Amino acid sequence: MCVRRSTYCSLLLQTIFIGIYSSTLFAELLHGEKSASLTGVTSSSGVSPSTPLNKNTVKTTDECKKYLCKYGYLTCSCHQSTKRRKRQLPEEIFPIEYNPNSLSTTPDMAAADETGRQLTSPSLAHEEQIPCTDSDFVIALKKFQKNYQLPVSGLCDSNTTRQMSQKRCGQPDTVIDKLEGEDDDSLKQVRKKRSLSDMIEEAARLEEAKKRRKQLFQQYMDEIKEEKARPLGVPKNHKRTKRSTSKGLKKKRVSWRLMVNHEYLYISGEEQRSIMRMAFRYWSEVIPVCFYEHKDSNSEADIEIGFVEGVHLNCYRQFDGYGGEIAHKVDDDLHFDSSEQYTVELDSSTRLSLLLVAAHEIGHVLGLNHSTQVDSLMHAIYHELLDGTFQLSDHDRRQITSLYGPCNGSFNSVFDFVRTDLRTNRRMFNSYFFREDHVWKYQNNLERTTIGDPIRIDTNWDRSLKNIDTFLHYYKYNTSTSRFYDEHLFFKGSSYYLYNAHTHVVEQSGRISQKYPSYNSTFSIPSNLDAAFFDFRRRVSLIYFFKGRKVYSYNYQPGSSHQCCTSVQNIVDLFPPATPDDLHSENSYETGIDTAYYSNSKRNLYFIKGDDVWVDELFSSNSNSHGHRMKYVGKWYNLWFYICDADCPA
Ligand SMILES: [Zn+2]
Ligand SMILES: [Zn+2]
Numbered sequence: 001m002c003v004r005r006s007t008y009c010s011l012l013l014q015t016i017f018i019g020i021y022s023s024t025l026f027a028e029l030l031h032g033e034k035s036a037s038l039t040g041v042t043s044s045s046g047v048s049p050s051t052p053l054n055k056n057t058v059k060t061t062d063e064c065k066k067y068l069c070k071y072g073y074l075t076c077s078c079h080q081s082t083k084r085r086k087r088q089l090p091e092e093i094f095p096i097e098y099n100p101n102s103l104s105t106t107p108d109m110a111a112a113d114e115t116g117r118q119l120t121s122p123s124l125a126h127e128e129q130i131p132c133t134d135s136d137f138v139i140a141l142k143k144f145q146k147n148y149q150l151p152v153s154g155l156c157d158s159n160t161t162r163q164m165s166q167k168r169c170g171q172p173d174t175v176i177d178k179l180e181g182e183d184d185d186s187l188k189q190v191r192k193k194r195s196l197s198d199m200i201e202e203a204a205r206l207e208e209a210k211k212r213r214k215q216l217f218q219q220y221m222d223e224i225k226e227e228k229a230r231p232l233g234v235p236k237n238h239k240r241t242k243r244s245t246s247k248g249l250k251k252k253r254v255s256w257r258l259m260v261n262h263e264y265l266y267i268s269g270e271e272q273r274s275i276m277r278m279a280f281r282y283w284s285e286v287i288p289v290c291f292y293e294h295k296d297s298n299s300e301a302d303i304e305i306g307f308v309e310g311v312h313l314n315c316y317r318q319f320d321g322y323g324g325e326i327a328h329k330v331d332d333d334l335h336f337d338s339s340e341q342y343t344v345e346l347d348s349s350t351r352l353s354l355l356l357v358a359a360h361e362i363g364h365v366l367g368l369n370h371s372t373q374v375d376s377l378m379h380a381i382y383h384e385l386l387d388g389t390f391q392l393s394d395h396d397r398r399q400i401t402s403l404y405g406p407c408n409g410s411f412n413s414v415f416d417f418v419r420t421d422l423r424t425n426r427r428m429f430n431s432y433f434f435r436e437d438h439v440w441k442y443q444n445n446l447e448r449t450t451i452g453d454p455i456r457i458d459t460n461w462d463r464s465l466k467n468i469d470t471f472l473h474y475y476k477y478n479t480s481t482s483r484f485y486d487e488h489l490f491f492k493g494s495s496y497y498l499y500n501a502h503t504h505v506v507e508q509s510g511r512i513s514q515k516y517p518s519y520n521s522t523f524s525i526p527s528n529l530d531a532a533f534f535d536f537r538r539r540v541s542l543i544y545f546f547k548g549r550k551v552y553s554y555n556y557q558p559g560s561s562h563q564c565c566t567s568v569q570n571i572v573d574l575f576p577p578a579t580p581d582d583l584h585s586e587n588s589y590e591t592g593i594d595t596a597y598y599s600n601s602k603r604n605l606y607f608i609k610g611d612d613v614w615v616d617e618l619f620s621s622n623s624n625s626h627g628h629r630m631k632y633v634g635k636w637y638n639l640w641f642y643i644c645d646a647d648c649p650a
């Protein structure tokens with residue numbers, strides 16, 4: 001399968017993105033001491049392309065220098081002798097294929113050196129540049145070494161050439177994204193020791209994330225296959241190509257498309273489109289931007305995506321064949337080097353994960369630069385997916401939120417689903433945010449949602465629970481019947497749904513008026529509830545049903561005929577504000593709430609209405625208090641993070 005070139009043949013073994021984890025493998029590759037094959041890995045189309053020769057390994061000092069020029073470490077003129085100064089003409093600066101007339105802009109919009117590679121400062125292209133001195137190279141080398149946590153020798157040593165030989169993104173490292181508080185020792189923080197239980201928890205989370213991503217991929221595949229025709233896209237002549245100066249997207253709804261005739265040959269069109277949808281979703285799960293596939297053949301998508309090689313599409317960068325640069329973004333478009341070997345598999349150790357590379361490049365379109373944190377998706381070097389999945393790091397999440405702000409919106413219901421683990425007999429809970437037909441499971445200890453959220457409610461819950469009005473958890477020992485009642489209920493319209501917390505099925509449903517009858521009162525519990533909450537405090541022990549301005553207190557005594565409503569009051573009378581300002585007049589809880597949420601992790605009772613949140617200052621699970629006092633605490637997205645819709649509304 002490999003092109004016979006004696007000593008190099010063994011180099012052809014795999015996609016060589018030797019992460020920091022496999023440096024010995026690299027040494028073996030570099031010296032041609034081992035060989036292997038790509039057996040067992042076939043592309044989804046059934047055709048397995050042979051592994052080409054990687055001409056992009058860095059071995060010599062000269063190649064080191066070229067690398068530093070190419071990826072933005074040198075702003076001096078890289079390819080001139082240090083002894084003479086020479087004015088560069090556009091013909092010399094641009095690759096031979098460059099045609100100034102084909103660009104709508106002046107040549108300084110796109111600068112490249114004589115090999116077609118980008119210069120850090122495009123404006124230098126038609127100025128007389130200062131040639132690089134030896135000390136410029138040493139400074140640049142040291143900067144590179146520091147960025148990639150290598151010993152800072154200032155020499156083009158083996159650590160450095162090894163790092164430079166890895167597959168990477170074409171975006172230069174000119175600007176590195178750092179958040180406040182992140183320092184150069186951040187790598188050490190990432191690798192801090194974790195306890196065994198942390199690791200077990202993390203492993204369980206990874207498993208769930210993997211499962212969810214696979215489900216999502218399958219869902220996208222099914223949806224795309226159901227479409228009658230694939231969206232047509234006209235390959236563009238890239239008139240809008242200038243240079244990589246995009247500072248992120250200005251829109252909240254962004255379209256994308258795979259360019260016709262520029263698809264990857266070894267993966268089916270459906271799979272490529274599914275993978276792209278997933279890659280966009282990594283970001284839309286954490287910011288208020290959504291992405292959809294462009295299906296109008298008469299207009300351009302916001303993001304055009306293509307697999308190309310060498311000089312392509314009037315792009316100011318060119319690809320370098322197998323190895324080296326694997327992808328880049330230009331303006332808001334994504335270009336993938338079709339000489340690379342991609343796979344749709346999420347855990348391939350031999351080929352490039354198309355998902356991972358696409359998600360990284362989308363990060364650039366969104367305005368992110370590279371990060372030096374190895375666990376960041378925005379690390380420039382391609383790392384294989386050691387654990388078979390990847391997720392945005394905390395750095396990525398915070399960085400992208402700093403550009404786009406948090407997501408907002410109202411919820412149907414927010415609740416902790418508390419249940420007894422039948423194996424350990426321990427009480428445990430998960431926090432859920434329900435909105436229309438989708439749900440997020442919140443990880444309180446990580447302060448984020450579960451990877452892959454939101455999911456459709458009917459994925460894990462009974463399908464009747466879409467668009468619920470509210471949830472209620474009632475749990476109490478009833479002395480008259482000597483029985484512990486532990487009821488999980490959902491309400492919708494005039495119906496209630498009694499839910500089995502272990503089997504996840506609706507055990508019983510009926511009318512609210514049957515479940516909570518009004519024996520001797522002038523009012524009954526209304527339909528279309530806003531919220532419900534069981535005040536479990538010893539001195540209260542009442543269910544509150546909320547509807548509009550009113551709250552209905554109900555003394556629920558299952559198995560007894562002595563139950564009924566005790567009162568109906570204005571919400572503000574039962575839950576007075578701490579101060580008049582706490583009513584928060586622009587969106588006051590006085591006129592109704594979306595949900596009343598007791599958070600077991602924060603040990604607080606909250607009212608949520610739209611984006612606004614109040615906390616009950618007098619509510620405590622272990623006090624004798626029975627009153628309420630509501631204090632306005634701000635927006636929910638400052639208490640719970642990354643709760644975003646992910647998909648564009650239909
Ligand atoms: Zn990049
Ligand atoms: Zn390009």
